Amino acid sequence: MKTESLEIDERFGQEYKGRYVFQEMTWAKRNRIIQKHTKYSKATGEVESSDFIAIQAETIWASLKEQPQTKPISLEKLLGEDIGVPVELGELFSKIANKLNGMSHEDLRFLLEQLDEESRIQLFKSFGFVKPSGGLQHSSQDSPQKPSSNSQSSSTS
Structure with a gap:
């Protein structure tokens, strides 16, 4: 199965610094995660609702095979609204997990x-893409961020 490793520097805080390894999960696992967080109409079989954030968080969690010894990532933290992972780090993890x-x-x-x-709208707000007036925007920081020294490598096993 494919794997991808990532080295995170202090950009997201000392807490998250270290090596993370993600691995492709099985087709069955991926589909069970989607099914678990998707509600279907009993009458028509059409999708009524889907918890996108829970699907993403569980996909990341199921793919994450190694992390720093301090274990800064947990499913609860990925799902957390008040105490969670930084947005950019969550997006980076999502990108890797979705690719794999x-x-x-x-x-x-x-x-x-x-x-x-x-x-x-709530989802877009959580990603920093919604102004208080409701218009879409891309969030920007007041101070420029230094580039991360993330090193990504892919390998198959």
Whole structure:
């Protein structure tokens, strides 16, 4: 199965510094995660709702095979709204997990389309893409961030 390792510097805080290894999960595991967080109409079989954040968090957690000895990442922290992982770190982990596990843009778009407007707005707010007035924007920091010295490598085993 494919793996990808990532070395994180202090960019996200000393707590997260270290080596992380992600591994492709099985088709069955990926689909069970999606099924677990998706509600279907009993009458039509159509998708009624889907918890995109829970799907992403569990996908990351299931793919994460190694992390620093201090174990800074947990499923609870990935799901946490008040005490969670930094947005950019969560996005980086999502990108790696989705790449390894075949979550295409179409899959993600499908899951997002299942959310009602309020849930979509909450999701975008959590990523820093919604102004208080409701318009979309890309968040920016007041001070420029130094580039991360992340080193990514892929290998197959």
